[in-house]
Amino acid sequence: MSLIQRNAVPLFVLIAVIAVGVGVFASTSPFAFGEEPVGCDAAAVGISVYTTDDSGNSVAVVSNGDVVTYRVTLSIPELPAGETACNYVGGALAVTLPDGSQVPVAGTDGTEAIPTIQVGAPFTAQSVSYTINQNDAINGELTVRANYSGGSSLSVGEGEQAPEAAASVSNVLRMTPPSIDIEKITTTPIVYLGQTAGFNITVTNTGGYALSNVTVTDSQVESCDGMSFGTLAVGQEKTDSCSTLLDSDISNEAYATASVPGGPPAGMETITSEPDTASVSVEALSIGITVGTTTPHIRLGNQGEVEITVIMPPQTAVNNVNVTVETAPQCGSSWDVLPAGAVETYTCVVETDPATEGSLPLGTTTVTGIVTGSVPDVHLEDDASVDVSVFGVGLNITITPKEQTIREGDTASFTVTVSNDGDDVLSNVQVTNETVPSCANDLGSMAPGDVPVTYDCVSDAVSEDLETTVKVAAVAADGAPEEDEDSAYVNILRPSTAIGVSEVNTMVLRLVVQTLRVTETNDGDSPLTNICVEFDPTGAVLPHTAMDAMGMEGEGMMEEGEAMEAMTYDPCTEPPHGVMVLTRDSVEFVGGDYPNEAGELGIMEEGETWEWRVVTVGVAGNYVALSEGAGSMNYVAIGHGTDILGGDVTYPGDVEELAQIEVPITAQ
Missing domain, CATH: 2.60.40.10 (Immunoglobulins)
Structure with a gap:
């Protein structure tokens, strides 16, 4: 059989498409036309796709934005038995990318033809690059196709028409599945009651697809729930913070959801991360104060003593510690800062002399101390009280009303009360009044604790404004004189x-x-x-x-x-x-x-x-x-x-x- 006859059947073509930079799915896909080839007809020029290390068939997992470079190679793997040379020349070679665009790579521009292809001498065409776009994917896969056509065998005789060689192969790139991760950590693992607990939330795109509508769900922290991170590129992470006031311990989960544009695998159009948990402990924080006295009963004119103790919480130092005592301002105190657990005790003197400003009045006074302080975001306050009784020199007199208004010529009426509030029995208790004689009285003796003596007196036909003073005098058991006085006023009304x-x-x-x-x-x-x-x-x-x-x-x-x-x-x-x-x-x-x-x-x-x-x-x-x-x-x-x-x-x-x-x- 002549060479032309042997080659009168269609040829086999092998094309190799090699992706540079990432691995790709490798396959050989020769196409045969006519009868079973023999001789050089069986030499087969083929097309295939190899990984970058030419290791044969493998799966390339790619991500959005990756750049893949292809090299297309035509080759004859081996000679058929009994043949010494099988050569092919010419033809056109093109690559169809996943986005549908077709890129000619050799012999198609009219200036360069595919040279002779023979065993051991493959032809490597121009390189073709493609940037992975998830929008070109179908169910998570991207398809690249290489096509070779129009190649002719050099083994035909003169004047004979050589059959054309043609082959094509499809190559599949698989996208890394979409995935998202969330990390929720607390910046304040321990807070005090009234403080703000803070959290940092980080979301990361751990898959091969760009993500949109990235949103956080948090069922317990309102300011964290619904946080939006917008879009995330492949490998990108974003962090934001949120906070809340807590009144009890918290351990809660947060998770992220995202939309997957393009052509993700079926069922993965929306993805959800695994939840992450953050915990915060809430501790009660309190400041304390005690107020006491060694002199609960003070004779008028004498001094008493008040003891104040402030107690700091054991967990933390407290700033701007202030003690105020409204009824005894001199007992106030302050510190810029007191350490955790500090206890400060001090005493102060209280006066009862009516001529001294800030003195305690007659009777029982509740001395209340208020302590305040602060730690960040928390105001601390406590109060405590003690009763202090101030009794007179023993003998007390009052006349009421202190002021009254009557018409000219009317009668002014008064009530006089005399009491022994001291510690001694008083004798020869005499009440005198120069302007209203009816208010004078001889009360004899009065023991401590006796019921006060109360009686009424009047001034008739008052024609002028009147100031009247009742005075009481007595003798104590030790012979010392005691006395007291009080005054009242009458205003005359002269309407006309x-x-x-x-x-x-x-x-x-x-x-x-x-x-x-x-x-x-x-x-x-x-x-x-x-x-x-x-x-x-x-x-x-x-x-x-x-x-x-x-x-x-x-x-x-x-x-x-x-x-x-x-x-x-x-x-x-x-x-x-x-x-x-x-x-x-x-x-x-x-x-x-x-x-x-x-x-x-x-x-x-x-x-x-x-x-x-x-x-x-x-x-x-x-x-x-x-x-x-x-x-x-x-x-x-x-x-x-x-x-x-x-x-x-x-x-x-x-x-x-x-x-x-x-x-x-x-x-x-």
């Missing part, structure tokens, strides 16, 4: 009001029409309420009505020894017939009522004057005949009010003053 009536203008026609200014002024020392003015335009009604109401006889003159009685009618609401009542609500009111300090109206303060405008028409018998346009009109006005003690204040306050008010007339 004044009425004024004056002409504003007068028109004289057939009658006298007169506009009057009527005023009431508080010229006393008490604010007045219930203000009203009785105005008698006739000048004849009120004098008789007032005398009748007060049960008086005569022409308005008080007889010797006669007392003025209270009126039996309400002048502001039940005036006599023909009498006007002027109040703040009257249409005649024109002003003078100003708000007091409390913003209240309707109260006539001291010195305040209210004003009304009244128009009168002359009534027969109530005017003096005009002479050349001049004359006068007669009116009667009575002002009323109520003082702060509820008493009635009236002007004029005497029937003799219920005289007619003469107002000159200036004819207009």
